[in-house]
Amino acid sequence: MLDQAETAAGQAPAQAHGQVPDVPAEGQARARHKRDREATRQRLLDAARDLFGEHGYDGVTVRMIAAAADANVALVHRYFGSKAALFATVLEGEYVIQRVIAGEDDPDPLPLRLARHFVRQAHRGPASPVPRMLDRSVGNPEVRDILQDQMERLVIGPLIDQLDGPDARTRATLATTIIMGGGPIRRVVGLDPLRATDPDELTERVAAMFDAALTPYR
Known part of the structure; x- marks a missing residue:
């Protein structure tokens, strides 16, 4: 009883001044x-x-x-x-190309935006483990389904949305081939010749490739 009385007495002043115990809200x-x-x-x-x-x-x-x-x-x-x-979530986080295709904060034409992205990727180096993920995983049927879905939803589809005129899917697929082709070349042959080229000149050449791929067929 004495202990309880002393405890109550010790708490009384704090309660009288409107203070509350330090309990997280x-x-x-x-x-x-x-x-x-x-x-x-x-x-x-x-x-x-x-x-x-x-x-x-x-x-x-x-x-x-x-x-x-x-x-x-x-x-x-x-x-x-x-x-x-x-696995799909990890891969999807790597698709910075979405912002490039959408033209976020970049009013330049789509072929030039894509070329700049390609050159940036070429100079980035093998910092990301994602290329190894793909090399070592693509034989799995689940992974192939994931890649097919993401390629359609995050690259080809958004490219089609940016295009006017006929054969949009064919043109978008051709441009995607250029975008994705850098990965296997990096892993098998290496990109040192591209890195040794003046970035502005390389961007100009790659932009011409994208422009040819995306231009409507005559």
């Missing part, structure tokens, strides 16, 4: 939970990106990804649904 707790959730999701993406690049799609398990991200296996399924969906 509900909104703060939700915000912290959201930050933790986003941080965990990003760790899973980063781990998957590295592991898929090193081992390919078939060589990676959900358990490996969770362990590398210091996360529970169940969180992979909660945030992404499946290993295939996680």
